[in-house]
Amino acid sequence: MNRVVITGLGCITPIGSSVSSFQESLFSGTTGISPITSVPDAPDGNPGVRYTQAAQVLDFDPALHLDSGVIAATNRNTHFAIVAARQAAQQARLTEHHNPGDIAIIMGCACGGRSSEESEVKNLYTRNARAHPLTIVRTMSSAGASNISIDLKITGPTLDISTACASATHAIGLAFHMVRSGMSTAAIAGGHEAPLSWGFYRAWDSMRVVSPTRCRPFAADRDGMSLGEGAAMLVLETLESAQARNATIFGEIVGFGMSADANHITQPQAEGAASAMRKALADAKASPEEVGYINAHGTGTQANDATEASAIHQVFGARAAQIPISSTKALHGHSIGASGALEALATTLALHEGRLPQTAGVTEPEASLNVDLIVDEPRPTGPTLALSNSLAFGGLNAVIAMRSWK
Structure with missing residues (x-):
């Protein structure tokens, strides 16, 4: 089987709309969680919720990247997808070195064009107005994958995965297996989401799991998640092809594991998350002793963080309290289907730069969780094996195992 490496990166996020700006915020601990701005369709632009902040992309103008026809036919979440994929493909010089029919595009998107759908439904129910003829193509969750294909003229396997908060991690894992097996010579994999509608x-707000202030994963005073939006993309290809053309290698994906809790639609189970981590390690042919970093799902809710900490202890036993972990959702928020992609990007940069990001905003980790939470500032690390966890509603768990490339 082929070894699979990462040769291109791209992103549009609340902490930066380029990889360099994302990296700067990641290691400086600069959060993108800020007061909610005007919300379309909401009375006076106020969504009328108990919380005041979200992780919004505030510096993105689609007109600087896309022509007017594409903008009109697509939703904001597709705009993010196209531009982030372009960044990654251009950095890797993807279509110069791979046949377009041999490249896969595997996206994670759970919410689709939510804002476009809400706008049309509002007009339907209040005025019995005719829906815009582009409503369907703006709102389908696979629109991002399709438009990346059209934009980059890639004709290989192209699809969207919708598994709630694990969507992007499932997408990256599937793309990894496709390249490793030889089904595709390369892939663009990641996730995109722009769900911040009224x-x-x-x-x-009705679920009572959003922080009234901001997300503080694994903190003693944590009080919920912070909603977000954004996109992140990785270009995957074989080690052989990357070395043959002297491409920059940012890291290696070595394993992927997934599982289902089969228990409850919103209450996570430690056994399910532990199973996915074990499967990722088995797929990587690695032992738990090799793991030197975990990018946790870490939403900042009481249930998720306690369950994930318990799962880490199940997998790593006595070593669990010595493995550095962090949750970058404290910076970029929880972008639902795109979250795993933003966290895979953060993990890739951490391994490439030899610095593990801190969990911003946490002053006192919850002692009972007994994990080595990185706070205050990034922690230096040598070459290591890392896990990136995604634990979704519905009990759907996905974990990527990655190694530093030196």
Whole structure:
């Protein structure tokens, strides 16, 4: 089987709309969680929710990247997808070195074009107005994958995965297996999401899991998650092809594991998350003793963080309290289907730069969780094996194992 490496990176996120700006914020601990700005369709632009902050992309203008026809036919989440994929493909010089029919595009997107759908439904129910003829193509969750294909003229396997908060991690894992097996010679894999609409804010408010201030994963005073948006993309290809053309290698994906809790639609189970981590390690042919970093799902809710900490202890036993972990959701928020992609990007940069990002905003980790939470500042590290966890509603778990490339 082929070894699979990462040769291109791209992103549009609340902490930077380029990889360099994302990296700067990641290691400086600069959060993108800020007061909610005006919300379209909401009365006076106010969503009327108990919380005041979200992780919004505030510096993105689609007109600087896309022509007017594409902008009109697509939703904000597709705009993110196209531009982030372009960044990654251009950095890797992807289509110069691979046949377009041999490249896969595997995306994670759970919410689709939520804001476009809400706008049309509002007009339907209040004025019995005719829906815009582009409503379907703006709102389908696979629109990002399709438009990346059209934009880059890639004709290989192209699809979207929708598994709630694990969508992007499932997408990256599937793309990894496709390149490793030889089904595709290369892939663009990641996730994109722009769900911050009036209805979305209100629906999450009803669940009572959003922080009234900001997300503080694994903190003693944590009080919920922070909603977000964004996109991140990785270009994957075989080690052989990357070395043959002297491409920059940012890291190696070595394993992927997934599982289902089969228990409850919103209450996570430690056994399910532990199973996915074990499967990722087995796929990588690695032992638990090799793991030197975990990028945790870490939403900042009481249930998720306690369950994930318990799963880490199940997998790593006595070593669990010595493995450095962090949750970058404290910086870029929880972008639902795109979260795993932003966290895979953060993990890739951590391994490439030899610095593990801190969990921003946490002053006192919860002692009962007994994990080595990185706080205050990044922690230096040598070459290591890392896990990136995604634990979704519905009990759907996905974990990527990655190694430093030196």
